[in-house]
Amino acid sequence: MSAPSTTRSGLLTSAMRVFDLSLGEMLWSRRTVFMGLVVGLPVLLSVLFRFFWEIGAVHNRAVSGASIFGVMIWMFFVRFIVPVLGVFYGTALIADEVEDKTITYLFTRPIPRSAVVLGKYFAYLACTVLVVLPSVVLVWMLVAPLGGSLAATFPDLVKDLAILAIGLAVYGALFAFVGTAMRRPLLVGLLFVFGWEVVVMALPGYLKRLSVAYYLQGLVPQAMPNDSTVSIIQAIFREAPPLSTSLFALALITLVCLWLASNNVTSREYVLEQ
Numbered sequence: 001m002s003a004p005s006t007t008r009s010g011l012l013t014s015a016m017r018v019f020d021l022s023l024g025e026m027l028w029s030r031r032t033v034f035m036g037l038v039v040g041l042p043v044l045l046s047v048l049f050r051f052f053w054e055i056g057a058v059h060n061r062a063v064s065g066a067s068i069f070g071v072m073i074w075m076f077f078v079r080f081i082v083p084v085l086g087v088f089y090g091t092a093l094i095a096d097e098v099e100d101k102t103i104t105y106l107f108t109r110p111i112p113r114s115a116v117v118l119g120k121y122f123a124y125l126a127c128t129v130l131v132v133l134p135s136v137v138l139v140w141m142l143v144a145p146l147g148g149s150l151a152a153t154f155p156d157l158v159k160d161l162a163i164l165a166i167g168l169a170v171y172g173a174l175f176a177f178v179g180t181a182m183r184r185p186l187l188v189g190l191l192f193v194f195g196w197e198v199v200v201m202a203l204p205g206y207l208k209r210l211s212v213a214y215y216l217q218g219l220v221p222q223a224m225p226n227d228s229t230v231s232i233i234q235a236i237f238r239e240a241p242p243l244s245t246s247l248f249a250l251a252l253i254t255l256v257c258l259w260l261a262s263n264n265v266t267s268r269e270y271v272l273e274q
Contacts, residue, residue: 011118014111018119019126026127031092035085035128039135042076046142053146065146066153072139073160074220077132079213082164083197085128086171087189091179093120094265095186114262121176121258128168133161163219170212170250173257180264209241212253218246 026032049068094117097103107113137157144153178192179185200207201214208214218241241249 011112011115014115015118015122017111018116019122022120022123023126026089026123027130031088032127032131034088035131038081038084039132042072042081043135043138043142046072046139050142050146064148065143066148066156068146069140069143069153070156072143073136073164077136077160077164078167078216078220081132082167082216083171083193083212085132086168086175087186087193089124089128090121090172090175091185091189093117093124093176093179094261095179113266117176117180117262117265118258121172121261124172124176125169128172129165132164132168136161136164159219163216166219166250167212167216170216170254173254173261174212177257177261177264180261180268212250215241215246215249215253217241218243 053065094103107116140153140157140160141150144150144157175185175189178188182188197211197213200211201217220240240246
């Protein structure tokens with residue numbers, strides 16, 4: 001009866017060892033510089049918007065800061081930043097080790113191969129959350145008080161942060177699987193995010209259920225303020241699943257993709273070219 005528990009304990013302990021090793025490498029990598037530039041764009045736009053608001057250059061004061069914040073969360077973070085970071089980080093979790101010819105060094109350690117996938121995935125999640133969520137808080141502090149108050153919009157901020165963390169987790173797991181299954185995972189990931197998801201989300205029918213964006217969309221309206229500007233956005237993307245369905249589907253995608261990625265790495269023979 002104790003063998004499965006011991007195995008799970010050993011897997012988690014090994015995954016945390018890989019996590020400790022990988023987190024520092026990710027935080028100081030060129031990808032993190034790229035991530036900083038990407039998440040810095042909404043912050044810069046928020047600074048500019050706040051400046052023009054303060055000097056009176058924004059004449060339509062009927063549009064509240066909470067509305068602008070909700071649109072920025074949807075347009076910049078949910079539909080662009082989160083999937084892009086999932087592609088660039090997720091597909092590289094194992095592919096970079098293969099390209100750098102360091103995968104064999106990881107596999108010679110007395111740890112399960114699946115622990116390598118889980119440890120690097122947790123490092124990706126920690127790295128992206130530590131960079132993305134503070135930028136969201138900065139955008140909120142700059143934009144949300146305009147025509148309103150921070151206190152009134154704080155519950156929506158908490159929901160938005162949770163949604164973005166969920167999105168990073170799901171996209172990261174999906175593209176971690178793609179990175180272990182495809183020869184050109186980055187290209188496949190970009191085609192999925194900017195090709196498949198864009199097309200199916202714009203079309204009626206059931207195909208949108210084969211995308212991550214559809215289920216994330218089921219979470220976003222829960223956090224968006226209910227005024228005219230954001231209502232237009234919700235009307236355009238009105239085919240959103242119920243909250244419970246979205247949460248279940250996103251959890252299922254994450255767990256299945258992580259299992260598939262771990263299984264691929266465990267069963268594959270890595271022959272490195274000299």
